[in-house]
Amino acid sequence: MALSYGLSLNTSFVSFTQSQCNLGNQIISVERVSQYMDIPSQAAEVIEDNRPLPDWPQNGNVEIRHLKIRYRIDAPLVLHGITCNFEGGDKIGIVGRTGSGKTTLIGALFRLVEPDEGKIFIDSVDISMIGLHDLRSRLGIIPQDPTLFQGTIRYNLDPLGQFSDEKIWEVRFYTANYVVFPHLTQ
Ligand SMILES: Nc1ncnc2c1ncn2[C@@H]1O[C@H](COP(=O)(O)OP(=O)(O)O)[C@@H](O)[C@H]1O
Numbered sequence: 082m083a084l085s086y087g088l089s090l091n092t093s094f095v096s097f098t099q100s101q102c103n104l105g106n107q108i109i110s111v112e113r114v115s116q117y118m119d120i121p122s123q124a125a126e127v128i129e130d131n132r133p134l135p136d137w138p139q140n141g142n143v144e145i146r147h148l149k150i151r152y153r154i155d156a157p158l159v160l161h162g163i164t165c166n167f168e169g170g171d172k173i174g175i176v177g178r179t180g181s182g183k184t185t186l187i188g189a190l191f192r193l194v195e196p197d198e199g200k201i202f203i204d205s206v207d208i209s210m211i212g213l214h215d216l217r218s219r220l221g222i223i224p225q226d227p228t229l230f231q232g233t234i235r236y237n238l239d240p241l242g243q244f245s246d247e248k249i250w251e252v253r254f255y256t257a258n259y260v261v262f263p264h265l266t267q
């Protein structure tokens with residue numbers, strides 16, 4: 082009797098362990114959801130009272146004033162008060178060792194991280210005052226890691242379907258390090 086009970090213990094242990102793991106996973110899901118509920122939402126997509134002109138940015142002049150950035154309130158500053166001016170149409174290379182904040186600076190142009198202090202103006206428009214969609218849809222970026230979306234090459238060139246086939250054939254891409262102002266190519 083002991084032997085026959087002993088043998089079936091094996092299967093019982095397996096299903097016991099499986100149900101314990103399942104329970105663990107499901108409890109983690111609840112924990113995740115409750116964590117996500119407290120995430121502060123990002124800034125408004127479009128601010129109706131303060132929309133840039135349809136052809137903004139006209140020149141692509143980028144003016145950075147006393148820009149200070151940190152990733153968390155209690156984290157040290159990553160950019161310590163940068164002030165500089167990039168003229169429209171110039172090709173600028175930003176050089177620095179790993180971790181010096183090059184990617185952070187590009188992220189700041191797209192407001193992936195909001196400045197702690199300081200301002201960025203693109204063609205005299207303070208980018209912190211306009212909606213995120215208005216800002217991000219007017220700038221282009223060629224990222225370090227190549228990414229293709231699933232679909233046709235045409236879809237990858239124009240994911241929002243805004244341009245005609247003729248227009249896409251016409252476009253010449255100027256690739257100045259990371260950031261491209263698409264209107265300059267026209
Ligand atoms: N998402 C992040 N959260 C916290 N710290 C970050 C984050 N991204 C970058 N950092 C920190 O910011 C500093 C600058 O990083 P980064 O802008 O990626 O430099 P670079 O692109 O010049 O190598 C580094 O010290 C890095 O650890």
Ligand SMILES: [Mg+2]
Nearest residue numbers: 180183184185
């Ligand atoms: Mg980087």
